[in-house]
Structures are given as structure tokens and as C-alpha cells.
Amino acid sequence: MNFDERRPIDILETIGEIIEAAREENNLLKLEESIDILSTxxxxARFNQREIGILNYFLANVWSYIQRIKFPDEEFPLETPELEKQIIHLRIANRLLKDTNDNFKKCQIQTNLGNLFSHIGRFSEAQEYFNQCLExxxxxxxxxxxxxxxxxxxxxxxxxxxxxxxxxQYARKDLLNAIASNQVYNExxxxxxxxxxxxxxxxxxxxLNDFKKYKDFYKKLDKKEINYKKWSAENKLFINxxxxxxxxxxxxxxxxxxxxxxxxxxxxLFFHSMFNQLKQEFVSVRFLFYESVNSPKPHFSDKEVVLMDTLDYSxxxxxxxxxxxxFRVCYSIFDKISYFINIYLNLGLDKNRVSFRTxxxxxxxxxxxxxxxxxTTKNWAMRGLFWLSKDLHEKEFDTTIDPDAKEIATIRNFIEHKSFKIINSFNETWTKKTETFEIDRQLFYDKTFKxxxxxxxxxxxxxxxxYDEERKKSIEQSNELTIPVNFLKIKDADKI
Known part of the structure; x- marks a missing residue:
């Protein structure tokens, strides 16, 4: 198919029509051919950033149509290349269209990502995509x-x-609003x-109609604690x-x-103890990050620390x-979770080699x-963790479902083992120096927040x-000698 003499806008319209026609015909061959066309x-170079974003959106749609043909009963296997490709191309499209005014397409992309994430067990993150669309x-x-x-x-x-x-309550409220809309198709x-x-x-x-008004639990707190809790709640960072x-x-x-x-x-009580460790690490770095992004002046510990100005804006x-x-602690949490899972599920893997991807x-x-x-699991959260692991890059794996994963892994490697520098003014000539990884300050904030x-x-x-695994265990009969372990809460006053 020759598009050489046609305008990009006309090409997008034509390829969109071809894809939809193949979908209506359930024509797997034509859909597969459209993947080659879109990839080309x-x-x-004729296409701008927005147009490439739309092409990636089309690619995600093609992979979803192929998935429906291959699995018509909607019972998809845990892992399929069709699911991976949809997420990858929707995320690329989302990033490329972010700064455009094509709000309708952005909403379509984020809604589709929300649906996919809900399906693969990443149900908490799915809500974030829906909310981003509605913003x-x-x-x-x-x-x-x-x-x-x-x-x-x-x-x-x-x-x-x-x-x-x-x-x-909130599910029903949303569903009723959608049912009353003229925008939602009948199916x-x-x-x-x-x-x-x-x-x-x-x-x-x-x-169901009685939405409670909650009292203000901030009243007795000091201003600093209120600000921190408000920031954490607004950014949906409480483990709640x-x-x-x-x-x-x-x-x-x-x-x-x-x-x-x-x-x-x-x-x-290994599992409870380890979850204590993971949770404490998370809430501690959550506060460190909050302090950092809300720091109005230099810290006294930096006074009279003699550093040389190397004239590179670092x-x-x-x-x-x-x-x-x-950044480092958040990344380390993933491998600790894999250590936990290996022992909890009795996988019998080498404890010294296990990682979140493997x-x-x-x-x-x-x-x-x-x-x-x-x-064989029906544990939705287990599936979610598996798919979340695909957001991380390891050299043994040639693909991830997050286009930024390899760079984040590289940042971790340079922070831990090599030379890493945060700069205030981007300088392309310096980034070509492989001895040091340079990154813009705000960009590093964004990646750490991610x-x-x-x-x-x-x-x-x-x-x-x-919780799901323990529920299953509780209904299974066992002749082994067991003891119930009750939850005893550590007092806040003892956290010194």
C-alpha cells in the first residue's frame, strides 16, 4: 500500500478505516497485515509526535481485536503477547499525546489502559487511569x-x-451515571x-444512597503533620x-x-515481621520524598561542606x-517482595538468586x-503482582510493558554502583559521556514518584x-497441629 504522496492526516483516516473493516470481518490476516503497515x-519521519501517538493507539486496538478473535470467550490466558502489546502501545501513545490538545483521544487511551489494568489484576492502578481521564x-x-x-x-x-x-456505593454511583448518559453504547x-x-x-x-460525611481527623494534629497527610492522601500514597x-x-x-x-x-512470625519491614521502609521514604519536594531552603547539615563547582550545572x-x-529503597522493595513470595508460596527457588522478574x-x-x-491461580492480586513485575527491566528479559523501564533500571545501577548526577540545566553534550548518568532535577523527581x-x-x-491464600487455607481440612496467631498492634509510642 503506497502512502508516499498522501498527507499524514489522510493516511491516519485510511488506516483507521482499514483496521475497523478488518475488525468487523473478524479477519485475522488483514489485522496482522495492518500491524506491519502501522510499524512502518x-x-x-513525515509524522509528528501526535500522529505517531495515534498510530500507536491504532496498534493497541489491532492487538485487542486479534486477542478477541483468538480468545472469543474472553477467558484469556494469564500471559499473552496480545495483552503486552496493547499496554506497551497505549502507554507510548499516552506519553506522546500528553502535551497535545487532543483530549478525546487521551481519554480513550486512559480508559482503555484502566480496563486493561483492571483485567490483569492491577486494580488499584486501574483507578488512577480512569481518574486521570476524568481530570x-x-x-x-x-x-x-x-x-x-x-x-x-x-x-x-x-x-x-x-x-x-x-x-x-461508589461503584454503583458511577455505573448509574454511565447508564444515564447518551455517550455510552447500549451493550x-x-x-x-x-x-x-x-x-x-x-x-x-x-x-447505598447514604454517602457518609466523615469527621475531620486532622483537627488535633499540628500543621506539619496535617500538610504531610494531606499531600499523601491527595497523591493516593497511603497503604489503604x-x-x-x-x-x-x-x-x-x-x-x-x-x-x-x-x-x-x-x-x-516471619511473614508478619517481613511485611512490617516492607511497610516501614515504604512509609519512611514516602516522608523523605515529601520533605525533599517541599524543602524551601538548604539543610543545616550542608553548611560548610566544601564542594567544587565543576561548571556543569550539577x-x-x-x-x-x-x-x-x-529511589533506591522503592526499587529494593520489589526484590524483597519476590523473596517473601518465594517462601510464602513454597516455590522452592534459590533465595540468593530470586528477583521480582524471575x-x-x-x-x-x-x-x-x-x-x-x-x-492455575484464581488469585487476582497474584496476577496483578506478576503483571506489575513486567514494569521492571532485567537484562534476562528482552521486553517490559513500561517504555521507561530500562532507563529507570539504568538509573538505579548508576546510583548504586557508578557516577550519577542531578543537573538543573540540561546539556546534551554531557549526556553523551557514558561515565556519568545525568538527569534533570524535575525528571528525577518524576521518576522517583513513579x-x-x-x-x-x-x-x-x-x-x-x-488474604486470598489464607482464606483458602482456612476452609481446607488439616490434621496438622496448628495454632492461631492473633494481631497485636505495636503502639505508636514505642516507635522510637
Whole structure:
């Protein structure tokens, strides 16, 4: 197909028509051919950034159509290249269209990402995509309806009955808003209506319509603590499922933990102790990051520290070291989670070699296939953790589903082992020097914040994973001698 003499806008229209025609015909061959066409067009210098973003959006759609043909009953395997390709191309499109005024396309992309993330078990992050869409257009009804859809399924893994009910309230509210819209197509309305009926059959209508007004839990706190808690809640950084719905003071605490367990009489409280460690590390670097981005003046510890100005616009300070600490600790949390999973699920993998990318595979080797326990699991949060691991780069894996993953891994390597520099003014000639990794200050903030959000999600999914596994254990019969382990809370006054 020759597009050489046609305008980019006309090419986009034509290729869009070709793709939709192939979808309507369920023509797998034509869809596969369109992948080659799109891949060629993406590399064509005639297209600008926005147009390349739309081409990536088209590619994601093609992969979704191929998936539907291959798996018509919607029961997809845990891992398929079609799912990976959709996420990769939607994320690329999202990044390329970010600074454009094409709000409708941006909303479509973020809604599709929300649906995909909900499907693969990354249900907390799915809500973020829906909310980002609605920040652009608060009346984008498909995002509202799908957010409600996602909240309904999210509620099913929430173990606390009160929180689960609140999730159902907000799910129903979104679903009803979408049903009343003229923007939502009939098939979606039918699905949304069916879900509303399920919710209304489980709870009285009077209670579902009663959205509580929560008291202000900040009143007795000092201003510094209030500011920190507000920032954490608004950025949805509390390890608390309700923080994915609300930002009021009622959610401003790290509520989520792992459940009480039935253990053998000679077992130690390893899992609870390790979750303590992971949670404490996270909340500590959350505060370090908050302090750093809200630091108005130099710290006294930097006074009279003699440093040479090397005339390369580089910055050095205690403030920046705190952000680097946050970056390193957040990254380390992922491998510690894999260590936890290996022991908890009795995978029998080498404890000295296990990593977050490899823990899911037989003998830590992706070429030997996924572990049977993962392949057969119905644990949605376990699937979510598996897919979250695909956001990280390791040299043994040639692909990730996050286009920024390799750079983030490189940053970690340079911070830990090599020369790393934060600069205030970007200088291309310096970045060509391979001895040092240079990064713009704001860009490093953004990447650290991204890791902070990702590690928060990972800890949430780990907690839900354990809750689901323990629920299954509790209904299984066992003749082994066991003892119940009750939850004893450490007092705040003892955290010195």
C-alpha cells in the first residue's frame, strides 16, 4: 500500500478505516497485515509526535481485536503477547499525546489502559487511569462507567466489610451515571445495569444512597503533620484501599496489613515481621520524598561542606540525597517482595538468586515457563503482582510493558554502583559521556514518584494476595497441629 504522496492526516483516516473493516470481518490476516503497515508508518519521519501517538493507539486496538478473535470467550490466558502489546502501545501513545490538545483521544487511551489494568489484576492502578481521564474531561462517561466496573471487582478482594460496602456505593454511583448518559453504547449500558442489580441485591437501597460525611481527623494534629497527610492522601500514597476512592482525612493512615494466620506450632512470625519491614521502609521514604519536594531552603547539615563547582550545572544537597534514598529503597522493595513470595508460596527457588522478574518462572528461567501455581491461580492480586513485575527491566528479559523501564533500571545501577548526577540545566553534550548518568532535577523527581506509586501498589497487591491464600487455607481440612496467631498492634509510642 503506497502512502508516499498522501498527507499524514489522510493516511491516519485510511488506516483507521482499514483496521475497523478488518475488525468487523473478524479477519485475522488483514489485522496482522495492518500491524506491519502501522510499524512502518511509525518509523516514517513525515509524522509528528501526535500522529505517531495515534498510530500507536491504532496498534493497541489491532492487538485487542486479534486477542478477541483468538480468545472469543474472553477467558484469556494469564500471559499473552496480545495483552503486552496493547499496554506497551497505549502507554507510548499516552506519553506522546500528553502535551497535545487532543483530549478525546487521551481519554480513550486512559480508559482503555484502566480496563486493561483492571483485567490483569492491577486494580488499584486501574483507578488512577480512569481518574486521570476524568481530570481531563469530567464528563467522559465511558471512563465513569468503567471506573465503576473496576471498583466493583476491586471490592471483591477488599476483606474489610465496611470498606467493601463503600467501594460498592461508589461503584454503583458511577455505573448509574454511565447508564444515564447518551455517550455510552447500549451493550455497555446493559453490562453496567446488570452490575447495578447485583449490588442492589446485596445491600439495602437506603444504605447505598447514604454517602457518609466523615469527621475531620486532622483537627488535633499540628500543621506539619496535617500538610504531610494531606499531600499523601491527595497523591493516593497511603497503604489503604479507600485512598483509591477518597482523599479525606478518614483515609490518612496506612491501614492495610496481612491477615492473622494459622501456622504450625513451631513456625515463627516471619511473614508478619517481613511485611512490617516492607511497610516501614515504604512509609519512611514516602516522608523523605515529601520533605525533599517541599524543602524551601538548604539543610543545616550542608553548611560548610566544601564542594567544587565543576561548571556543569550539577546540584548537590541533603535534599537530593533523600530523593536518591527514596529511589533506591522503592526499587529494593520489589526484590524483597519476590523473596517473601518465594517462601510464602513454597516455590522452592534459590533465595540468593530470586528477583521480582524471575520469581514467577520455573527455576528462575523464563525459558522454562511460568510456575504451575501461577498458571492455575484464581488469585487476582497474584496476577496483578506478576503483571506489575513486567514494569521492571532485567537484562534476562528482552521486553517490559513500561517504555521507561530500562532507563529507570539504568538509573538505579548508576546510583548504586557508578557516577550519577542531578543537573538543573540540561546539556546534551554531557549526556553523551557514558561515565556519568545525568538527569534533570524535575525528571528525577518524576521518576522517583513513579517508583513510589509502583511500590505502594505492589505492597497493596501483596497484602491482598496473602488474604486470598489464607482464606483458602482456612476452609481446607488439616490434621496438622496448628495454632492461631492473633494481631497485636505495636503502639505508636514505642516507635522510637
Amino acid at each position: 508508518l511509525i518509523d516514517n 481531563i474531561d469530567q464528563n467522559f462517561e465511558m471512563a465513569i462507567g468503567n471506573r465503576g466496573f473496576g471498583l466493583y471487582y476491586y471490592a471483591r478482594v477488599v476483606f474489610d466489610a465496611t470498606q467493601q460496602f463503600i467501594f460498592m 455497555a449500558k446493559y453490562a453496567f445495569a446488570g452490575m447495578v442489580k447485583q449490588i442492589e441485591s446485596a445491600y439495602p437501597l437506603k444504605e 484501599p479507600l485512598n483509591d476512592i477518597l482523599t479525606e482525612s478518614v483515609v490518612a493512615h496506612d491501614y492495610l496489613f496481612i491477615p492473622t494466620m494459622i501456622l504450625k506450632s513451631d513456625d515463627k 546540584d548537590y544537597s541533603f535534599t537530593l540525597e533523600k530523593i536518591k534514598i527514596a 520469581v514467577w518462572y520455573n527455576n528462575l528461567d523464563k525459558n522454562k515457563g511460568l510456575n504451575t501455581k501461577l498458571l 517508583l513510589l506509586k509502583l511500590s505502594r501498589s505492589a505492597l497493596m497487591y501483596l497484602s491482598f494476595l496473602v
